[in-house]
Amino acid sequence: MKHSAKVLIVLLAFSLVLFGCGSNRSSSPASPSQSQGGQSSAPSASASSEAQEEEIVFPEPGKPFYLTTNYGPGGTLQRSQQDFQPFFEKELGTQVIIEYIEGAGGLIGYNTVFARPADGYSILPNSATFGPYTYPHLSEEKPPWKYEDWLPLGIYSDIPNSGIVVKKDSPFKNFADLVRYARENPNKLKLGTIGPGRIEDIQIIELQHVMGIRVRQIYYEDGGSLFTDLLTGDLDAIVTAALQYVDSPDARILVMLAPEFPPEFPYPELDNLSKFPEELGFSMDQIKTLAATHFNGFVVKAGTPEPIYRKLVQTLENIVKNPEWQQKVKDYRYPKWIPPEEAKKLYDRYYEGIGEMVKLRDQYLQQQ
Amino acid sequence: MGGSFAGATIGFIVLLVLTPTLIYLVNFFGSGERALFAVWALVLVAGGAVTREDTLKSFLSVGLGLALGLIGMQPNVGTFRYTLNLHELWGGLKIIWIVLAVFAIPQLFLMATMRSGFRELAGTKREPIPFVSIYTGAAKVIVKKWQLLLRSSLAGVFVGIMPGIGSTTASWVGYSAARSASREKEKFGKGTPDGVMGAESASNACEVGAIIPLLSLGIPGSAAAAIMLGAFILAGLAPGPGLYVTHGPQMWTIMFGIGLSAVVFTMLAYPFIKGAQWLSHLPIPALIGAIGALCMLGAYVDGGSTFGNMTVLAIGVATVLAGLLGIRPAPLLIGFILGPVIETELIRAYQIGGFARFTKPTSLLILAIILVTLFFSIRSYLRGRKGGREPLPGEPAEEKPEVRKLAAGFVKDMLLVLLVVVLSLLLLAGTANYPALASIWVYFVTGVFILLPALLLLIRNLRIAPAAVAWIKSRNREKLFAINRQKFLDQLVVFLFFVIFIATMTTLGYVVSTFLFVLLVMLYFKLKPIRSLIMAFGVAGGMYVVKTVFQLYVPTGIWNI
Numbered sequence: 001m002k003h004s005a006k007v008l009i010v011l012l013a014f015s016l017v018l019f020g021c022g023s024n025r026s027s028s029p030a031s032p033s034q035s036q037g038g039q040s041s042a043p044s045a046s047a048s049s050e051a052q053e054e055e056i057v058f059p060e061p062g063k064p065f066y067l068t069t070n071y072g073p074g075g076t077l078q079r080s081q082q083d084f085q086p087f088f089e090k091e092l093g094t095q096v097i098i099e100y101i102e103g104a105g106g107l108i109g110y111n112t113v114f115a116r117p118a119d120g121y122s123i124l125p126n127s128a129t130f131g132p133y134t135y136p137h138l139s140e141e142k143p144p145w146k147y148e149d150w151l152p153l154g155i156y157s158d159i160p161n162s163g164i165v166v167k168k169d170s171p172f173k174n175f176a177d178l179v180r181y182a183r184e185n186p187n188k189l190k191l192g193t194i195g196p197g198r199i200e201d202i203q204i205i206e207l208q209h210v211m212g213i214r215v216r217q218i219y220y221e222d223g224g225s226l227f228t229d230l231l232t233g234d235l236d237a238i239v240t241a242a243l244q245y246v247d248s249p250d251a252r253i254l255v256m257l258a259p260e261f262p263p264e265f266p267y268p269e270l271d272n273l274s275k276f277p278e279e280l281g282f283s284m285d286q287i288k289t290l291a292a293t294h295f296n297g298f299v300v301k302a303g304t305p306e307p308i309y310r311k312l313v314q315t316l317e318n319i320v321k322n323p324e325w326q327q328k329v330k331d332y333r334y335p336k337w338i339p340p341e342e343a344k345k346l347y348d349r350y351y352e353g354i355g356e357m358v359k360l361r362d363q364y365l366q367q368q
Numbered sequence: 369m370g371g372s373f374a375g376a377t378i379g380f381i382v383l384l385v386l387t388p389t390l391i392y393l394v395n396f397f398g399s400g401e402r403a404l405f406a407v408w409a410l411v412l413v414a415g416g417a418v419t420r421e422d423t424l425k426s427f428l429s430v431g432l433g434l435a436l437g438l439i440g441m442q443p444n445v446g447t448f449r450y451t452l453n454l455h456e457l458w459g460g461l462k463i464i465w466i467v468l469a470v471f472a473i474p475q476l477f478l479m480a481t482m483r484s485g486f487r488e489l490a491g492t493k494r495e496p497i498p499f500v501s502i503y504t505g506a507a508k509v510i511v512k513k514w515q516l517l518l519r520s521s522l523a524g525v526f527v528g529i530m531p532g533i534g535s536t537t538a539s540w541v542g543y544s545a546a547r548s549a550s551r552e553k554e555k556f557g558k559g560t561p562d563g564v565m566g567a568e569s570a571s572n573a574c575e576v577g578a579i580i581p582l583l584s585l586g587i588p589g590s591a592a593a594a595i596m597l598g599a600f601i602l603a604g605l606a607p608g609p610g611l612y613v614t615h616g617p618q619m620w621t622i623m624f625g626i627g628l629s630a631v632v633f634t635m636l637a638y639p640f641i642k643g644a645q646w647l648s649h650l651p652i653p654a655l656i657g658a659i660g661a662l663c664m665l666g667a668y669v670d671g672g673s674t675f676g677n678m679t680v681l682a683i684g685v686a687t688v689l690a691g692l693l694g695i696r697p698a699p700l701l702i703g704f705i706l707g708p709v710i711e712t713e714l715i716r717a718y719q720i721g722g723f724a725r726f727t728k729p730t731s732l733l734i735l736a737i738i739l740v741t742l743f744f745s746i747r748s749y750l751r752g753r754k755g756g757r758e759p760l761p762g763e764p765a766e767e768k769p770e771v772r773k774l775a776a777g778f779v780k781d782m783l784l785v786l787l788v789v790v791l792s793l794l795l796l797a798g799t800a801n802y803p804a805l806a807s808i809w810v811y812f813v814t815g816v817f818i819l820l821p822a823l824l825l826l827i828r829n830l831r832i833a834p835a836a837v838a839w840i841k842s843r844n845r846e847k848l849f850a851i852n853r854q855k856f857l858d859q860l861v862v863f864l865f866f867v868i869f870i871a872t873m874t875t876l877g878y879v880v881s882t883f884l885f886v887l888l889v890m891l892y893f894k895l896k897p898i899r900s901l902i903m904a905f906g907v908a909g910g911m912y913v914v915k916t917v918f919q920l921y922v923p924t925g926i927w928n929i
Binding site: 062064066095097099101102103104105107108111112113115116122140141143144190195196197216218219220221224225228229232233234235 | 396397398399400402440441443444445446447448451455456458459460608671672673712716717719720721725916919921
């Protein structure tokens with residue numbers, strides 16, 4: 001007993017000392033949001049000196065690189081990450097691991113990477129539907145980070161992709177059919193989306209407001225069960241990344257949620273919203289959130305040393321310009337390289353725009 | 369060994385045949401059917417509990433698991449529930465945290481109380497194990513007893529498919545199957561190899577059977593399958609019908625891997641037996657160090673911060689204390705896994721079609737199965753209450769409990785009732801600001817799975833309350849619970865070592881903290897310093913290899929190790 005009591009006292013003292021050390025250490029480095037202050041107009045990693053640039057070896061031999069994925073496996077994002085994996089491995093010369101950290105509509109992945117050191121070893125995907133610009137506005141709980149705590153590495157795909165998909169044998173021949181049904185049957189149309197906390201939340205509200213309809217929005221955690229419920233007839237339609245269903249034997253794209261297609265769009269035969277204003281009695285000027293762009297990119301935690309940040313940007317650019325990668329993703333992505341400076345400007349506009357959209361959403365909700 | 373091999377092999381064949389069939393049928397399942405199927409699984413867990421020692425406490429265990437599953441974002445409406453303003457809880461508690469907390473951590477605390485046990489073992493000699501006779505003996509048994517093995521294994525597989533029933537029940541079912549078909553029934557219960565083979569083959573087949581609902585529906589059939597579910601998710605695979613579409617080749621590889629494991633395990637039986645013999649002679653402090661370090665690794669990796677480690681330790685300690693009051697880990701885990709599935713799918717189905725959504729023929733069929741299961745569970749419970757279970761051969765007849773034990777049980781039950789009532793009130797108070805759809809499941813869980821069994825437990829204790837209270841009043845309270853101070857102190861010290869481990873992980877790095885942890889444990893249990901140092905180096909080195917080989921994201925600390 002005496003021995004035990006002595007050990008216990010020593011341990012208590014030791015743990016107090018260690019806790020003290022731990023807390024000091026954790027509070028010493030400034031968080032990116034503290035260090036960066038306000039919103040910057042162009043991406044820049046943490047302050048770095050030339051000496052630092054010379055010292056940094058990235059990636060360190062044997063140290064893995066993480067493509068952190070903030071949604072569960074089973075959707076387009078997983079496919080995209082898997083298609084990127086071998087190219088990142090080749091470019092970086094280290095093992096690349098896809099880690100899935102899902103939850104809270106994709107927010108947990110962002111929170112987790114934010115809690116890690118800004119060392120460039122974990123990067124996160126972002127898109128028109130989720131990213132550092134959506135969560136601060138759309139999440140019910142405010143994230144532990146700010147929009148400025150993330151830096152874009154660049155955009156690798158930019159194409160209208162959001163659309164309304166129905167079962168192959170659906171009675172809705174086109175978007176006008178669906179809207180007419182919804183007008184005649186308020187709250188009957190069952191529309192599935194992934195969420196909540198994503199841009200689709202606002203899109204559906206705007207769709208209802210502009211078209212003068214009331215629908216039942218049903219949330220799903222992943223694309224797999226969303227599509228299953230469309231096929232079983234539980235859902236009348238789904239709002240999703242539609243191009244993956246272009247050649248589906250079970251489903252068809254009713255309309256792409258875009259005001260128009262860019263000239264390089266590979267499926268010009270699909271309907272977009274500009275076809276229906278007269279038939280459905282709405283104005284294209286009313287379209288705000290439904291006209292959102294449809295980009296995909298990667299972000300890294302702000303505070304990442306400049307040389308590492310630059311290397312990551314260069315790596316992504318090399319991959320996006322690689323014809324082999326372009327060929328691999330051509331079914332579901334539209335490869336296009338937008339450098340981080342331009343991406344940052346787009347995200348800034350988007351961040352502000354979503355803030356406006358949220359106000360619009362609240363107005364719609366009040367009117368309903 | 370022959371029984372184990374036969375059980376696993378037969379289980380594998382059933383797995384191969386049944387899983388794709390089930391997946392084909394599940395493709396016709398929408399939200400309503402998925403919800404009802406998960407409800408059926410929960411009824412089976414609770415129903416399976418009926419056949420066990422304490423129905424009400426098993427129900428409460430399921431209820432506590434369901435309560436843990438309430439934490440995080442409610443997926444149908446996006447409300448954050450019971451997150452205590454901690455963003456680490458927004459996505460809910462991770463399966464791997466709960467698995468480690470309810471199974472591994474309590475086991476480590478138990479090992480910490482075995483001072484006398486490991487001293488006795490250290491002094492014993494290892495018996496030689498003949499190499500060839502292990503395999504030839506097993507082969508002879510399979511050829512001679514193939515009918516018995518087939519019967520018991522099939523029984524075991526089907527028990528395994530039913531979620532939550534577990535291999536203990538399978539062993540008894542397999543034993544009963546062997547006994548009912550035997551011409552020498554009188555030998556059962558007296559150590560006949562047939563009884564051991566029946567139980568063993570069913571137990572092994574059950575574990576394979578439990579994987580069938582995991583692969584086809586995403587619902588684990590056992591605690592081991594639940595651990596596998598966590599591993600699948602970590603590897604980027606979402607078990608369920610969609611898995612065959614997205615990862616067909618990998619799925620078949622896993623299934624054949626399970627079959628191959630039966631063969632490989634049999635081939636490796638000799639080194640495994642030798643290894644187990646060696647492990648059993650390792651000092652228990654070394655095992656506490658190594659297993660504890662692995663637990664901390666798993667807790668950190670799935671979550672990416674020491675919050676996971678703290679959660680595992682806190683829930684682990686709570687499980688140890690709850691275990692003293694009769695809470696069981698396996699039903700708790702299954703409740704934790706099934707709760708969010710049931711809630712999300714039920715609400716989704718209701719949003720889609722209201723109550724009418726559950727009147728589709730497929731839904732009605734599953735509802736009928738649920739009712740039949742409920743009927744048999746209740747009947748079994750009532751029969752058990754009326755006549756009591758006939759003691760199985762070899763099982764000691766029930767003794768009349770002492771008043772002291774009754775009084776101790778009474779105090780424990782009252783404490784449990786008090787705790788769960790407080791928990792329920794906290795849960796219900798939390799719903800004040802939640803929308804109706806985020807609250808309804810909370811009401812159901814607290815009402816049906818916590819407060820109702822707590823009330824029944826209270827009523828059950830009223831019968832013995834006067835005698836128990838009289839005993840407590842008349843006797844010295846010290847004698848009510850026999851507390852071994854040394855064991856308590858040992859557990860407290862191991863707990864503190866874990867706290868130090870977690871506190872130093874970020875600063876010193878995982879590997880160095882492991883070294884420190886193992887060294888402290890071994891020195892505390894008075895192992896020689898040189899031996900302690902060697903063991904600590906060995907375990908820390910092993911962990912370094914594990915984290916390097918599997919490329920795990922763990923803190924490397926100031927020395928970048």
